[in-house]
Amino acid sequence: MTISKQPSFTTIAIDGGAATGKSSTARGLAARLCYLHVDTGSHYRALTLLCQRHGFAPDDVEGIQNLLANNPLGTEVDLAACDAKITVDGSVPADSDLRSDAVNASVSKYAAQPAVREALKEYQRGQKAVAIAKGFGGLVMEGRDIGSVIFPDAELKIFLEADEATRAARRAKDGQTDAIAERDRMDSTRKTAPLTCPKGAVRVDNSRMSLAEVIEHIAAMVKQ
Ligand code: DC
Secondary structure: OOOOOOOOOEEEEEEEOOOOOHHHHHHHHHHHHOOEEEEHHHHHHHHHHHHHHOOOOOOOHHHHHHHHHOOOOEEEEEOOOOEEEEEEOOEOOOHHHHOOHHHHHHHHHHHOOHHHHHHHHHHHHOHHHHHHHOOOOEEEEEEOOHHHHHOOOOOEEEEEEOOHHHHHHHHHHOOOOOOHHHHHHHHHHOOOOOOOOOOOOEEEEOOOOOHHHHHHHHHHHHHO
């Protein structure tokens, strides 16, 4: 009998509050390791946009369930950028739409809706199969509940933190209007999959670190 050795696959979960540097860190780390990067915040933003375009309020459970049942979610992978993007209504939504003031203002309300979270749970878990099918050696998924709910068995879990002033300065630099503290309050206190430091996660406070330092710091943990 021959036993074929399965190539190893590494899942890295990066969680944290708004403007803690998750996206830049996760994207840079994925490119450094040649892993697939998945930004789950953009998934919630895409579904918020979909609901808003079709006129469904965050508390319209039945309307949202019907809408999601009739709008299959897809994935577009940019191999060169090691990045996966969600498609809704058949295409990848523009970044300017995903990060508009209207979406910033209500994404936490849609993200608190169990129907929305349920639709995304299987989709997000399925990103591991997408990464394997495309030949990546791992996955770097960022969000609020990745280490706690989506991939509780991830090989490495990181909880990113930064002080208030640093986070506000980052959003201001991006030219965005975003009520960071209010979104964190809503994300941390909702009933389903609240923002929390997952069990077994390593806390990384990046207030006084450059992006390159944070990426190297986490890459060193992966090597270990
Ligand atoms: O990371 P972000 O700011 O783009 O996320 C937008 C919103 O999506 C955030 O306010 C909370 C929600 N979110 C979530 O509930 N769970 C995730 N895994 C990712 C984001």
